[in-house]
Amino acid sequence: MSADRSRLPIPGPARPYHFPRIDKSGLPNGVRVWTVNHASIPIVTLSLLIRRGAADDPPGREGLAAVTVDMMDEGSGDRSAIEIHEALSRLGGQLDSDIGADGTVLTVTCLNRFLGPALTLLADIVARPSLREVDFERVRQLRLHRLTQLRDMPGAVADRAFVKLLYGSHPYGHTPLGNEPSLSSLTVDHVRDFHESVIRPGDATLVVAGDCDHQEVERLAADAFGDWTAATASATPKTVPLPHPARLNIIPRPGAPQSELRIGQVAASRSTPDYHALVAANMVLGGQFVSRINLNLREEKGLTYGARTSFDFRRMAGPFSLQVSVQTAGTAQAIHESLDEIAAIRGSRPVTTDELAMGVAALTRGYARNFETAEQLGRAVTQIALYDLPDDYFDQFVPTLERVTPADVTRVTTDYLDPSRLTTLVVGDYDSIGRDLGRLDLGHATLLSADTF
Amino acid sequence: MNISYRKHTLANGLDVLLHEDRSCPIVAVNLWYHVGSKNETPGHTGFAHLFEHLMFEGSKHHDKGFFPPLQGAGASLNGSTNADRTNYWELLPSNALELALWMESDRMGYLLPALTDAKFKNQRDVVLNERRQNYENRPYGLAPMAMLAALFPPDHPYHWTTIGEIADLNAAHVDDVREFFATYYHPANASLSIAGDIDSDAALDLARRYFDDLPAGPAVMPVRPDTPPLGAESRFVLEDRVELPRLHIGWIAPAMFAHGDADLDLACDILANGKTSRLYRRLVYEQRVATDVSAAQNSREIAGFVQVAATAAPGHTLAELERAIVEEIGKLADEGPTEDEIQRGRTQAETQFVFRLQSIGGFGGKSDQLNAYNVFVNDPDYFQPDLERYRRVTRESLQSAVHTYLTTSRRAVLSIVPKGKTILAMPGSQPTRVS
Known part of the structure; x- marks a missing residue:
């Protein structure tokens, strides 16, 4: 049969798609454990979601949430940042940190045979970071350099200025990066306080997707995250009146x-x-x-x-x-x-x-x-x-x-x-x-x- | 590690690759043309990519936009051009496979009847804006132009970037499109891969229906120029709208899949990929003299090149960074990687290969990889041999590659500095301009 080019073929009915079931349970400290089984390839993706983000930056400390997240993989227990990342790379994994206005997600994707050690590492990073002053100074300095460089990137200049124009001093009025005065005023104690009062098990959901079994994830998650305790939560961000920018x-x-x-x-x-x-x-x-x-x-x-x-x-x-x-x-x-x-x-x-x-x-x-x-x-x-x-x-x-x-x-x-x-x-x-x-x-x-x- | 596939070559020379993966009701169509900016000549740079844009502007039997029918059927789609090849892909629900084949075959067979000067000029304007957005108006964005020009001689096809030179784009003519199409865009210079929720027999029948009657074109002569080694070190400085100076060091390296290619790939990871790498640790983590550092082996068909780049932290000089980079490369050449670095490199390589099997479509999905291996090594199922290259890397082979290729005496050193601050460049740098 040769091609009929007089008109475009019209697709027949599509094979239906259904989103897979989400299995849910929780740990006594409030961490929710959710899994989705998807077994085509021996890979698992581990995401730890905290339902707090850059909108939780206190006024004048814009950038604090992002610096805190940046500090979480800078060492845990007696391990340095380099050692944490060496451990990750032995699992073939990489850590992605994504911080938005409302939430923060840390993700590790690896071969499923490394599920246990990857969960332990993720818990070390999120729940037990060292937050040392020497690392803080370096992380903050790199972020200040980044701000300097962004002045030459027109897209970044526009993004940062635009949210300020639209939102002013509202919690959405800055990007996660913050600004030079706010970053300069931060101390490592701000980071420690923020980690203590905002990064909490009660706001955390562990999502594991891929070739995995819910019961096994739950058991491993209990081992990895079970000791994580909550301090008193800080207040959630308050909305303020929006500005009236020029057109x-x-x-x-x-x-x-x-x-x-x-x-x-x-x-x-x-x-x-x-x-x-x-x-x-x-x-x-x-x-x-x-x-x-x-x-x-x-x-x-x-x-x-x-x-x-x-x-x-x-x-x-x-x-x-x-x-x-x-x-x-x-x-x-x-x-x-x-x-x-x-x-x-x-x-x-x-x-x-x-x-x-x-x-x-x-x-x-x-x-x-x-x-x-x-x-x-x-x-x-x-x-x-x-x-x-x-x-x-x-x-x-x-x-x-x-x-x-x-x-x-x-x-x-x-x-x-x-x-x-x-x-x-x-x-x-x-x-x-x-x-x-x-x-x-x-x-x-x-x-x-x-x-x- | 391999993926099951079937390969058929149609009478007109088109390779058709089929891979079944029915885990999700979607199908990937991926079409490679073995033409890229390496097939251009001086004075006509940027043309292969400009041509790619015109492939989305309609063909004889569907003389309007390429996107609407496909997006209306639920497809995502795109195309890209690099030095060695041009690819086009659609990822769509499996019931719309025939539509994608209809569309791809129509532009492979019948592009020119729908070509107009107005379309040509509009897309040239779009490409000039792509160039402004991604190169001219982006900090350090002109580095690729300067580095490639320094590494490869003017008549070598890697001397210029795929986006091309502004003057060449402005001088391009709609008639050039006709000649380019006749030379490169025909079945015998293409590879079609269909992967996903398909029945291989039925998909092959569909591919035959739409592509069998397209005429075979003239054989395309391979571009195989000699790549002369750099005779000496050269140093250049480029002024740009940047705050912090950045150093780029480039070396000529082995071609894709050639002896030493995988070694240099792993060497670059050990030197400057991620927080565990030696240069990150030294320059960013310990000494804090750089804000970032990276290294990559750029594997291409004719030759490769390694590039290390680092940005100086305020108060520090490019010469400091250069000294540290030379020292770390020397140490890697003399002492080799540690056993832990080799082991981590192998685990990372294995993981990356498994990751690559996750998606059927898009850039880097299974359909794209089948085409890459088919076009470059004439073996679609080259996953395992490709992975084996990385498993075979030893301390000695890596040392030998670093020692042979990453030499201080034969390299190109590019300093990118804030406007008016050529004093911040590496000593002895010649001013360079890019166009």
């Missing part, structure tokens, strides 16, 4: 060949009932290659290598943002087009049935590919643990998303996106683009310095 903000970067842009506002929390409608809306607006904004800026105008929008759903309302680097001469045009696309999806050019179906299908039809490896499954389960999602969350995701209508998209984009409140930040060559920006009708531009973030 147009510029951080000059003389001679830059591109402008780094952020456009956005504080939008929605992870618990919003409109979660699925916002996810669908974002797909059409800027969440995929064939989204309106990427097709406009990249495929029609050639102004960029790519544009993306996202809703960052968190425990409290997280930001919606557009991220893009555009060639310097096209800066004002790109801002104008982007604001226009965001305004249009709220009603003047509402999503069509086809657009919505396409955006939804891009997420639902290939859904199974999100759960192929132990690491992917482990990551998915930590999301359930972090945000108290139901166990059938991933099985319900597809049918729930498929129920979203174009009217839902119009409603949620109207409710959560407000063009008159969108904040635009440009990191770029002000001398070249200032005049064009002045014609954007976004009011007086506020000039900022990268050094102040």
Whole structure:
């Protein structure tokens, strides 16, 4: 049979996918032990989730949570940082630390025959770190150097300044890295206090995914984490009123060949009932290659290598943002087009049935590919643990998303996106683009310095 | 360690590789063309990659974007170009396999009827923006241009980067696309791998249906120039928008899979990969004279190169870092790795090979690896021999490779310094510019 090129083949029915069962138990000290069996390859992924993160940094000590997490693998008992990492590498494992606003995850992936020793090492790192002053000084210094270097990375400058513009002194108003004054003021005692009062078994979930048995994990986890005791918890972060940033903000970067842009506002929390409608809306607006904004800026105008929008759903309302680097001469045009696309999806050019179906299908039809490896499954389960999602969350995701209508998209984009409140930040060559920006009708531009973030 | 596969070569020369893994209802389609920036010539750099972009802009029977039908069917997809090859892949629910084969075969057979000057110019603008974003506007982003130019002579195909030079990209013409397509984009210069939730017989039938009638093209002459060893040490300085100076040291090294390649790979791990490595320990952990250090053996088809890079902490000089790096390399050459380092290296290698079997698709998934081994060594099931190379590394063989290749007298030393601060470069560095 030869190929029929007169039309595209239409896929038949998909083989159904079901998210695997999550087995759950707990240790007397409050550590939750969750496992997902996935036995195709002899690999296990161990993740220790703490439901506290950079939003728990006390005011004036921004960066403390991240420094603390950084310090946890800097030695335990009489072992130095080097010795901890030598032990890890004998297991073929590597430690990944991921700290976000709401949570912290430490992950080790290794061959399943090393499950026991890997759990012990992970417990040594999380529950029994040495937190020595000499290591603290080095870790802090490296982070200060990192801040220095980030001043030259336009994307990092934009990210750090943008959260400050949107959130001010709110717990989400800084990135996990903190800033130079706050890092400089930290002492090792701050780290010890933070570890004691924030990194606690009652906020911890151990997620093991891969070729493993729940009972065995539970037994090994009891050995490794059983002695970990809780101190009194520190208070959880308090929300504060949000600032009212200027609509147009510029951080000059003389001679830059591109402008780094952020456009956005504080939008929605992870618990919003409109979660699925916002996810669908974002797909059409800027969440995929064939989204309106990427097709406009990249495929029609050639102004960029790519544009993306996202809703960052968190425990409290997280930001919606557009991220893009555009060639310097096209800066004002790109801002104008982007604001226009965001305004249009709220009603003047509402999503069509086809657009919505396409955006939804891009997420639902290939859904199974999100759960192929132990690491992917482990990551998915930590999301359930972090945000108290139901166990059938991933099985319900597809049918729930498929129920979203174009009217839902119009409603949620109207409710959560407000063009008159969108904040635009440009990191770029002000001398070249200032005049064009002045014609954007976004009011007086506020000039900022990268050094102040 | 191996993965079960079948290989069929169609009459037009297309290799079809099939691997069944039914653990998840998804399938990976992966297509390699054995062409990369090494097939370019001076004055025409960046073209292989620019061409890759045009492969996403429509073909005769589907003259619109490549993404919408596939993303609508639930696919993730991408492509990439490097010095040696260009690859394209889709990872999609298994019911959509035929759609991916339809799309891939249409652009392999019928790209040119849909090509227009407008598409060409638009994608050239996109590529120029990719270059600005990932190289020009990124701290230390121009280091690859300067290092490759210093290591390989001007007529050597590794002298330039895959992204290419701005002037060459601006001079490229839509007619060049036609010639490039006719020369390189045809079945006999390609390898198609299908992995995942498939029945091999049915998948092969589908591959035949869509690819069998595409005409075989002219044989592609292998690019096999001599790679002259560096005759001496050379030192260069590049000014960049950075806060801290960074040192890059480069050496010519063996090609991919050649004698010494695995040894240097492990040597780089021992020197500067992770907190257990010798240079991290010395420069960052103990002496605190550097903020970071890294080392890598870059294995390529014609030749490889090793690069060690380190950034000076404030108040410290690149010369300090250089001295320590030379000392640690000398020590590794003279005394060799410890037994613990060898053992850890082997465990890490075994683990990495098992990790690589986790995914069927995407960059580095099983479908991509089958193609890599098929294209580079003509044996898709080269996993075990590849792993054996690492198991065979001994103290002596590693010492010998370090001693032979990482010599102070034949290397390129690049200092990247803040603008106006060439005084911070290694002594005797010549100013260099990249374009």
